[in-house]
Amino acid sequence: MTTPAYKRVLLKLSGEALMGDDAYGINRATIERMVADVSEVAKMGVELAIVIGGGNIFRGVAPGAQGMDRATADYMGMLATVMNSLALADAMRQGGMTARVMSAIGIEQVVEPYVRPKALQYLEEGKIVVFAAGTGNPFFTTDTAAALRGAEIGAEIVLKATKVDGVYSADPNKDASATRYSTISFDEAIAKHLQVMDATAFALCRDQRLPIKVFSITKPGALKRLILGEDEGTLVHV
Numbered sequence: 001m002t003t004p005a006y007k008r009v010l011l012k013l014s015g016e017a018l019m020g021d022d023a024y025g026i027n028r029a030t031i032e033r034m035v036a037d038v039s040e041v042a043k044m045g046v047e048l049a050i051v052i053g054g055g056n057i058f059r060g061v062a063p064g065a066q067g068m069d070r071a072t073a074d075y076m077g078m079l080a081t082v083m084n085s086l087a088l089a090d091a092m093r094q095g096g097m098t099a100r101v102m103s104a105i106g107i108e109q110v111v112e113p114y115v116r117p118k119a120l121q122y123l124e125e126g127k128i129v130v131f132a133a134g135t136g137n138p139f140f141t142t143d144t145a146a147a148l149r150g151a152e153i154g155a156e157i158v159l160k161a162t163k164v165d166g167v168y169s170a171d172p173n174k175d176a177s178a179t180r181y182s183t184i185s186f187d188e189a190i191a192k193h194l195q196v197m198d199a200t201a202f203a204l205c206r207d208q209r210l211p212i213k214v215f216s217i218t219k220p221g222a223l224k225r226l227i228l229g230e231d232e233g234t235l236v237h238v
């Protein structure tokens with residue numbers, strides 16, 4: 001039972017989940033747990049590209065960003081994802097993995113720029129690629145960056161690892177009567193305005209026929225089970 005169901009995946013890691021129980025920032029035990037999950041999957045020979053959100057850092061500076069020009073605040077958010085990407089790559093290095101961070105915004109002294117053929121080369125070499133700075137454009141999210149990069153690298157699936165264990169009929173953190181879907185189509189998720197991912201990400205994946213699995217990052221072993229093709233989370237499909 002160790003044959004992976006996928007050869008290449010795009011894993012979207014929640015920035016907010018990185019806080020653990022802290023008010024904001026990066027919780028050490030949490031990032032180490034995430035990296036241990038990633039390591040298990042990498043050892044199975046799955047080619048892994050990762051996009052990490054920025055909510056854990058951006059939330060800490062959000063009060064200061066109130067009233068700011070939207071695009072400027074969004075660039076701050078993208079820079080927050082660069083910090084998370086660097087922390088993640090460093091934790092992966094400490095865990096014995098080889099990771100490369102590629103940024104959608106030019107900051108060459110810090111990380112190399114995103115160049116698609118180079119990213120593909122790294123993946124073929126078995127390196128884990130972390131795509132930082134989202135799409136590089138304001139008015140988007142890292143969910144959309146995950147959809148975009150997933151399509152660009154020919155991933156078979158986008159795995160959204162978040163704080164909830166799937167897509168619900170309403171936000172389960174606000175509505176206790178919300179029920180979880182085991183599968184749902186992109187069109188239904190968009191029509192019902194299900195906010196677990198933004199509509200741009202859903203629409204891009206739908207148009208590229210790239211399925212998404214939404215699952216819990218805090219559930220032990222969930223990523224591995226999902227990679228082995230076992231029932232986990234919610235499948236969003238065409």
Ligand SMILES: Nc1ncnc2c1ncn2[C@@H]1O[C@H](COP(=O)(O)OP(=O)(O)OP(=O)(O)O)[C@@H](O)[C@H]1O
Nearest residue numbers: 014015016053055162167168170171173194195196
């Ligand atoms: N219909 C829904 N089903 C599931 N979760 C939902 C739904 N509607 C809203 N949510 C909320 O969406 C959240 C996940 O999406 P969100 O983009 O906020 O976080 P993330 O991607 O985990 O974090 P980050 O943006 O920092 O990477 C869940 O924690 C949940 O509260």
Ligand SMILES: O=c1ccn([C@@H]2O[C@H](COP(=O)(O)O)[C@@H](O)[C@H]2O)c(=O)[nH]1
Nearest residue numbers: 053054074077078134135138140141142
């Ligand atoms: O392509 C992108 C990606 C992100 N942003 C900004 O960054 C923050 C953090 O990303 P999350 O997906 O919410 O974790 C986001 O709120 C945007 O402000 C962006 O502008 N473009």
